[in-house]
Amino acid sequence: MPDLFKPLAGFKVTFGSMFAEPITESYPEEKTPTAPRYHGRHQLNRHPDGLEKCIGCELCAWACPADAIFVEGADNTDDERYSPGERYGRVYQINYLRCIGCGLCIEACPTRALTMTNDYELADDNRADLIYEKDRLLAPLAPEMTAPPHDMAPGATDENYYRGEVSADGSVERGASTIPGDVS
Template identity: 65%
Template sequence: MPSIKSVAGFWVTLRGMFERKHTRMYPEENPRLPARFHGKHRLNRYDDGLEKCIGCELCAWACPADAIFVQGADNTDEARYSPGERYGADYQINYLRCIGCGLCVEACPTRALTMTQEFEIAEDNRRDLIFTKEDLLAPLYHGMEAPPHAMTGTVADYYLGRIGPVDPDSREHDQRSAS
């Protein structure tokens, strides 16, 4: 004669057979992600196109998995990539090591590094999971100019958010860029 415990176990199985399934039809139907989901990283830009990364390497030091490599370089007047003294010349994130904790984002003093909602980064080649600066940089939107170019204000203007998009038809901007 079966025991009470085994009958109770079968009851759980039998009840589960008739419940409604909660299957999502991924990839046809994208899942709803929480607002603070940690997906792929993004290196942000200012509204005029200069990069926010100043090459300080704080994100690499904060990473517990040692998944980030940053090599900073000095900006010059001829080649300016960010408003600060330095910029991230070489930036890599190894997604084979990244644990998605977000400590790198918290360590960034200029909010250059953020995490997007993009989560589909699987590859069949290990080398393709090491994202470089070109893979991580935010795209250039309308009114942005690809670096290197001259600053459109002071360093304080950039850090206080007073920089707007560049008007490509503006002669004043063309004269500033030429000098």
Template identity: 65%
Template sequence: MTDQNDSQNLRYEQDPKGPIGQFFAPFAGYGVTLSSFFRPTVTEQYPFEGPFVEPRFHGRHQLNRYADGLEKCVGCELCAWACPADAIYVEAASNTPEEQYSPGERYGRVYQINYLRCIFCGFCIEACPTRALTMGHDFELAEYRRLDDIYEKDQLLVPLSEGMLQPPHPQVEGFSDGDYYRGAVQGPTQTQIDWVREHRPDDPSLATARPVNEEARQA
């Protein structure tokens, strides 16, 4: 190692920089800095503008719904098992004819995500068999209390879109949970709307619920 260093020093002594090279040496070292100095400013004016994130950015989670308003989560807990940080807690419950929140047999009665632990790796959304759990672009999760960083199910569920019907209500008659997953259900039926009107006449979603065309549904 000593011989190698001596040979390098000897080479530098034999080939010193000339006056011009010594003069421009500092400018060459700061070449990137100087070239960037004259470029247009790209600073984002956050929080007054933006934020601007990439389309596949992993932000806060959301629990999705089917077109008629039923929840996609079936309480399988695969997301909790896949989480390397143990940030997800799920408790499942059985659907009943009087209270059906998702197609099939079960739904997620309790769903919590602890954002003090979450590392936003996305393993949970890869494990979800029904695409119930996805990640959006919201990253503003700063809170004053640690307890507020534990999000409950009502905070994670996406709001009802126009035309959807607030669960619980029966699934579309004649359709299985597999039909729901394959996108065969395009919206609530008149039968579902009538069921909610009979059991919860004051439900606000009745004002915006729109039944799908029965002929199109059967096709």
């Protein structure tokens, strides 16, 4: 007689969950905040005066295990300066069809130019739109920033930029680092 009720024992979980309160997220209407260290969409950052932090070194592309990043560097000239130093990233692409969100590119960046935002909505119905070009990756200009190309701050060197000593108005505050945790 006990073998007769064994098939019904499997339905115990089903019947128990039929009358439980449902756990539903209203995702498109109500977006929940992500964790502070969530790896979402990439962003190319700028210095406070508007120059790009990317120096076109291609270390992020070399560090990417999925081969999702393509960088082509070019030389800055006196007429067109996009970043402090000798080079800038002329072409910058991230293929989100290949990106696995590991963050190794962030670790490889020597100038902290590449970071990851909390933006997680990367779905699209067109494959070509998931290859982000530099114009979609660059951080927007703040009101006090000047769009590149423009000269470096007067009297500043590329080292002043990397130490965070150049402010938005173009003044150089030597010895005063604005990077948290940085001791110069």
